[in-house]
Amino acid sequence: MNKGSVFVEETVNKRSRIQDAAIALFHEQGVEGTSVNEIVKRANVAKGTFYVYYKDKKELISQILTKQHGCLMNDILNRSYETAKAQHTCWKRTFIDELISYYIQHPKLLRTVQKNIASILDTKEHRNMVFTHIERMPDFLRLLQRENESEKKALNRFLMLMEIIGFVCYNAIFFEQPDSIEEILPELRETMFKMLERKE
Structure with missing residues (x-):
């Protein structure tokens, strides 16, 4: 060597x-x-x-969380895709279910992500770094894209979905606001799915 x-x-x-x-x-x-x-x-x-x-601890945190968040989203998208394919169900719905379930099972990671979400998605560069770890992102965005809609709008909807689910799960799990996670779970799932439904 x-x-x-x-x-x-x-x-x-x-x-x-x-x-x-x-x-x-x-x-x-x-x-x-x-x-x-x-x-x-x-x-x-x-x-x-x-x-x-x-440069400082903040830059280290940003790099770690960017990579972790990208790998996490990649795992969830892959797992939800395989589940949807095997069960002949909707990929968007299984993705939402997988993401919520993961946050419920890993509250410490959820807390870390929520407290540092600005560092993960604060710039286009960081967002692109997250997406380099997500193999099925282009396929999922095509699924989200509505007729005559740009990919950017579909991407914005995906980012909003992640932030809303993370925020709601965080407050429900740690503070029971607006209620316990068990109570709000059905409504959260349906609301998020409606957000992703195609409107031709």
Whole structure:
């Protein structure tokens, strides 16, 4: 292995260790409760190394959540597609059900996403980074697209859907607002499905 390859491998390794350490600490004590010092100590890298790869903790959070959110959406879209195909049901409906179910089963991740949603979707660049991880996004957007409608409008509807479901689930699970998640679940599912229905 030449020196260039070793350098690249070491760079990837250090960045990966920093991200893995940050994810573990975020789950253990929350994003706000985790400092850069704690991250570099857990990752076993120098503090200066952290700033080689990230401007600050906010940039690290943004990159981690962008990737995680993209991978999560990819898994849910793939799983919902396979379920819809196997059961001969509507892909849009199974996607909504899968997303809501995932948030109910993973409340810690939901809380992290909701508290940092602005970092995930704050710029077109970040949104595009999320979508690079979602293989079936073009297919799903075509499904959402209405007659004589641009792909951008279908994309906006998809983004609104994700934000609404995340926001409603977060408030229902953690604060029982407007009610418990069990109580609002049927209405949430139907409301979101109607939002995605074609209106030719």
